[in-house]
Amino acid sequence: MVQKAKILLVDDRPENLLALEAILSALDQTLVRASSGEEALKALLTDDFAVILLDVQMPGMDGFETAAHIKRRERTRDIPIIFLTAINHGPHHTFRGYAAGAVDYISKPFDPWVLRAKVSVFVELYMKNCKLRE
Numbered sequence: 001m002v003q004k005a006k007i008l009l010v011d012d013r014p015e016n017l018l019a020l021e022a023i024l025s026a027l028d029q030t031l032v033r034a035s036s037g038e039e040a041l042k043a044l045l046t047d048d049f050a051v052i053l054l055d056v057q058m059p060g061m062d063g064f065e066t067a068a069h070i071k072r073r074e075r076t077r078d079i080p081i082i083f084l085t086a087i088n089h090g091p092h093h094t095f096r097g098y099a100a101g102a103v104d105y106i107s108k109p110f111d112p113w114v115l116r117a118k119v120s121v122f123v124e125l126y127m128k129n130c131k132l133r134e
Contacts, residue, residue, distance in 0.1 A: 004028070004030045005049075005126045006030045006031075006047055006049045007030070007052075007053065008034060008040060008044070008049045009021065009032065009053050010035075010036075010039075010054045010055055010058075010063070011035070012036060012059060014035070021033075023112040023116055026116060027116065036058060036059075037058060037060065037069070038060065040066055041069055050079075050123045051122035051123065053082050053115075054067060054102075055085070056083050056084065056097065057085065057086065057087065063100075067102065068101075080104075080122045081103060082105075082106060082115075082118060083097040083102045084106050084108060084110070085097075085105070086107075104118060
């Protein structure tokens, strides 16, 4: 049985990862850091995650590209992705996030309570699905 769900945090800025960890630590789940799209894809090869929080703007492989790779893989295509972005480029950017497979698209600065609530819903769903598979 799964005791704790894993949550993948993907951001190229260490201070943003630290902030996400501070916000989500109250959920008492396993938080896994990745500082690039490539690092996130490596983590997804070995572990199962309840939800992925993915920064849109990263050097190299951006969030949209990373999400496309995640959604192409059989093993990872059903993992919910919440995009986080510091820049609001309007509805086109938001649509691109949803088209890439995101379940949500949140602009920074975001409300920590809202983010925690959204992530907890996906953790709960993940736990219930694990129980059903057992």
